[in-house]
Amino acid sequence: MPGTKQKFDLVIAANRLPVDRVVDADGEVSWRTSPGGLVTAMESVMRGREGAWVGWAGEAGEAPQPFEQDDMFLNPVALSEDEVAHYYEGFSNDTLWPIYHDVIVPATFHRFWFGAYEAVNRRFAEAVCAVAAKGATVWVHDYQLQLVPAMVREMRPDVRIGWFNHIPFPPVELFAQLPWRRAILEGLLGADYLGFQRVADAQNFIRACRQLLSLPTKGDTVSESRSEGARRIRASAVPISIDFKGLEELARRPETQARAKEIRASLGDPETLILGVDRLDYTKGIGHRIKAYGELLAEDRVAPPRQMFVQVATPSRERVDAYRDLRTEIEGEVGRLNGEFSSIGAPAVQYLHHSYPRDEMAALYLAADVLLVTPLRDGMNLVAKEYVTCRYDNGGALVLSEFTGAYHELHQAFVCNPHDIEGLKQTIMRAIETPAKEKARLMRAMRRRVADHDVQHWAARFLDNLANAPERGGV
Ligand code: ADP
Ligand code: G6P
Numbered sequence: 001m002p003g004t005k006q007k008f009d010l011v012i013a014a015n016r017l018p019v020d021r022v023v024d025a026d027g028e029v030s031w032r033t034s035p036g037g038l039v040t041a042m043e044s045v046m047r048g049r050e051g052a053w054v055g056w057a058g059e060a061g062e063a064p065q066p067f068e069q070d071d072m073f074l075n076p077v078a079l080s081e082d083e084v085a086h087y088y089e090g091f092s093n094d095t096l097w098p099i100y101h102d103v104i105v106p107a108t109f110h111r112f113w114f115g116a117y118e119a120v121n122r123r124f125a126e127a128v129c130a131v132a133a134k135g136a137t138v139w140v141h142d143y144q145l146q147l148v149p150a151m152v153r154e155m156r157p158d159v160r161i162g163w164f165n166h167i168p169f170p171p172v173e174l175f176a177q178l179p180w181r182r183a184i185l186e187g188l189l190g191a192d193y194l195g196f197q198r199v200a201d202a203q204n205f206i207r208a209c210r211q212l213l214s215l216p217t218k219g220d221t222v223s224e225s226r227s228e229g230a231r232r233i234r235a236s237a238v239p240i241s242i243d244f245k246g247l248e249e250l251a252r253r254p255e256t257q258a259r260a261k262e263i264r265a266s267l268g269d270p271e272t273l274i275l276g277v278d279r280l281d282y283t284k285g286i287g288h289r290i291k292a293y294g295e296l297l298a299e300d301r302v303a304p305p306r307q308m309f310v311q312v313a314t315p316s317r318e319r320v321d322a323y324r325d326l327r328t329e330i331e332g333e334v335g336r337l338n339g340e341f342s343s344i345g346a347p348a349v350q351y352l353h354h355s356y357p358r359d360e361m362a363a364l365y366l367a368a369d370v371l372l373v374t375p376l377r378d379g380m381n382l383v384a385k386e387y388v389t390c391r392y393d394n395g396g397a398l399v400l401s402e403f404t405g406a407y408h409e410l411h412q413a414f415v416c417n418p419h420d421i422e423g424l425k426q427t428i429m430r431a432i433e434t435p436a437k438e439k440a441r442l443m444r445a446m447r448r449r450v451a452d453h454d455v456q457h458w459a460a461r462f463l464d465n466l467a468n469a470p471e472r473g474g475v
Contacts, residue, residue, distance in 0.1 A: 007133035008073060010051035013124050015088070015144035017074050018043045020058030034058060035279060035314055035355065037240070037382040038142060038166050044243035045459040046072050052131045054124060060084045077127050079120065086116035089320050092144045098322070099178060100143055100170050101283045101377040105322040107177070114180050118147060121187070125151035132159050137466065140191070142166045147183065150190025157228070162466035163191045166240065167379040168405075169201040172208045185213055189224055192469035194235040195462050197379045197405040202235045221470060232470035238461050239405055242385045244454040251362045251390035259363035268346065270308040272432050275368035277361070277383045278375075279316040280353070282326045285374035285401060285418040286313065290333050290349070292424040297341045297348055301429060304346035312352045312364065327353075365390035370397045370431045373404065374418040380405035384413070385450050394440040394447070397431040409449055412442035 018039050019031040033039065046053060052073040057064050063078035079088065090113035098107040125148045128138055138156075140148045140163040149161050175181060185208060188194060196202040202220060209215045209222045216223045220236045250256060264273060274293075278284040293309055296302045302309075313330065317323045334351045341348035356364070365371070371387045381404040388398060388410065400406060400413035407415065414434075416427040 006131065007136070008050070008052040008131055009133050009136050010049060010139070011054065011128050011132045011136055012042065012046065012051060012139045012141065013054040013128050013145055013148055014038055014042065014141040015056055015092070017053060017055035017057050017076060018046075018072075019069065019074075021064055023059070032355075035316060037380065040382055041166075041240050041242065041455050041458070042141070043070075044246060044455055046070075054127045054131065056088075073131070075127055075131055077120075077123055083116050083120055085319075086110075086113045087120040088144070089317065091117040093317050093320050094322070095178070096143045097167070099174055100167050102168075102170070103174060104282050104376050109179060111179075114183075118183075121145055121147035122151055124148050125155065128152055129155045132156060134158055135160070137162070137463065139164070139462070139466070147187035148190075150187045153190040160466060160469070161191045162193045162195065162462065162469075163188060164195040164238070164240075164462060165197065165201065165379070168198070168377060169196055169204045169208075171204050172211050175204070175208050176212060181208070181212055185209055189222065189231075189233050191233060193462075193466040194233065195238040195465065196235065197237065197239050198408055199237045201379075202237050205235050234465065234469050236465065238458060238465065239409060239453070240380050240382070241450060241453050241455045241458045242382050242389060243456075244389050244451050247358075247362065247386060247389045248392055250359060251366055252392055253359075256359055256363050256366060259360070260366035263363060263367040267308045267310070267350070268305045270305055272302075272307045272369045273367055274302075274307060274309045274370045274372060274428070274432075275364060276309075276311040276313075276372045276374075277364070278313060280313040280323065280327055280330065281316055282322060283375055283377050285376045286311065286330055287326075287333065288376070288418040288421065288424065289372050289374045290330065290337065292421050292428060293349070294333070294337050294341075295421065296425055296428065297337060301425075302432075304342060304348050307432070308346070308350065309348065310350040310352065310364070310368075312354070312356070314355050315353060361386070362390050365396075366393075368396060370399060370428070372399045372428070373406070374399065374401045374416060374424065375404050376401070376418060378404040378406075382406075384410060388443060388446040389450055391443050391447065394443045395436070396443060397434065397439050398443075398446065399427055399431050409453065410446045412445045 016034045020034045022032050047070045054075045057076045060081040063076040066075045094108045136159045138159050138161045206217050210217045221232045221234045223232050334349045337348045365387045373384045384406040398413040401418050414427050414431040416424045
């Protein structure tokens with residue numbers, strides 16, 4: 001059992017643990033699945049592997065004691081109130097997140113935020129080293145922990161270090177804006193292998209090393225020399241995926257199917273049920289989607305109760321201004337459309353600002369005739385892959401933005417550019433009106449792709465690339 005052993009051969013570090021600690025008004029403590037695609041993917045990879053997961057438990061203050069869950073050893077890292085504000089909400093989500101997502105909103109730069117980022121990254125690195133066995137594999141995740149690879153290498157030259165970026169890596173023209181660009185690149189270069197969602201992301205990283213650090217690069221490797229010797233670091237694309245088997249099995253359960261029918265019935269059994277599922281994030285293009293849908297309503301090309309639109313928006317980063325503003329904007333737009341186009345019992349847009357359990361999500365996917373995935377920029381978008389996975393009946397239609405990682409794999413989707421509102425409207429109408437037989441052909445092909453490239457396949461590829469990364473001194 002992992003708890004009886006203090007050191008682990010596989011240690012992962014991610015800003016969040018797979019579960020958040022939640023204390024209710026009566027002081028009652030419970031654990032809830034953490035939001036976002038990183039946790040969805042890594043939870044299924046780690047289940048049964050007997051590794052350690054170093055991460056934050058989602059609330060400020062003292063860290064809970066380490067504990068075991070699903071054969072994983074969870075090792076919580078503490079963040080103070082100030083660190084939540086400066087490292088997590090500030091530098092991670094108000095500096096890096098906008099820069100790494102095409103500056104859809106302006107990025108904020110504060111030197112003291114970077115100070116907190118460094119301090120927290122060091123704490124994570126120390127927590128990793130404390131549980132890593134000699135020669136262990138250390139797998140660091142995402143933009144919140146970009147300094148950790150070099151910090152771990154310095155403390156533990158015996159371990160093998162990989163880093164995976166769940167979000168895009170920006171073009172050098174945007175990355176160069178960061179006053180801390182050198183420190184970030186040097187932090188990442190502490191890894192033996194760096195994985196990205198798209199080939200373009202890996203290339204952006206390699207170009208940044210060449211242009212901003214003047215390091216020699218060749219193909220997908222960067223060379224650097226330090227006092228300890230020369231090293232080659234490989235950076236390549238390994239697109240993430242989902243637990244196809246597990247989710248399909250959930251969708252096939254009679255209870256899930258019954259719930260899907262119930263959802264449709266409670267909406268008046270519409271001809272077309274259109275669904276959106278996102279964290280309430282400005283990268284997701286929710287406003288663009290609602291604008292396009294609003295125009296279709298105004299032109300009477302869609303109308304409730306014939307067409308019903310359900311938008312599920314998971315609460316996210318609610319203390320960051322840009323997220324607060326987005327919520328106000330989206331809820332205002334939804335209110336306006338409902339005021340104008342709803343009738344009693346038939347709302348134009350059903351808006352749900354909640355998180356749901358996995359079985360409810362699967363039932364929603366099964367119930368939906370069309371899923372709208374319209375991000376302005378998204379590393380992958382697992383929601384798109386979850387939708388096709390649940391459609392074992394080959395039903396449904398996926399509208400997919402070309403600015404997602406998923407677009408590079410799901411070629412049979414109804415592809416859209418969310419900035420082109422007229423084009424988006426036409427694509428939504430095509431997704432509604434294409435004959436079922438043709439839609440089934442498209443869905444079948446997309447399902448095959450996800451089945452053959454599931455999350456286990458992704459993890460195996462990443463770990464294999466890490467194990468075979470160029471050795472130190474091999475330049
Ligand atoms: P991101 O990681 O940016 O949030 P992804 O689409 O890659 O975007 O992953 C989102 C994950 O969160 C998916 O696994 C999805 O099922 C889940 N999710 C999204 N909205 C909800 C919700 N309201 N309730 C429960 N899970 C949700
Ligand atoms: C994306 C990021 C993750 C993050 C998740 C949820 O998936 O890649 O690193 O955990 O969003 O965001 P949050 O800020 O709530 O952790």
